[in-house]
Amino acid sequence: GKDGKPLTKRMREARISESDVMEAARTTQGIVEMKDIRYAIIERNGEISVIPFK
Numbered sequence: 001g002k003d004g005k006p007l008t009k010r011m012r013e014a015r016i017s018e019s020d021v022m023e024a025a026r027t028t029q030g031i032v033e034m035k036d037i038r039y040a041i042i043e044r045n046g047e048i049s050v051i052p053f054k
Contacts, residue, residue: 036052
């Protein structure tokens with residue numbers, strides 16, 4: 001995702017769902033709403049890194 005909006009085409013290509021992104025956001029950053037995510041990045045190891053708006 002980028003700037004609080006999911007990039008659905010890219011997510012589909014990577015076979016991840018909005019739920020996958022939100023799970024990573026909750027567990028690593030305590031984020032509970034998509035609008036609070038600046039970027040979500042799929043790392044080489046398959047994990048999702050979340051960068052919040054500050």
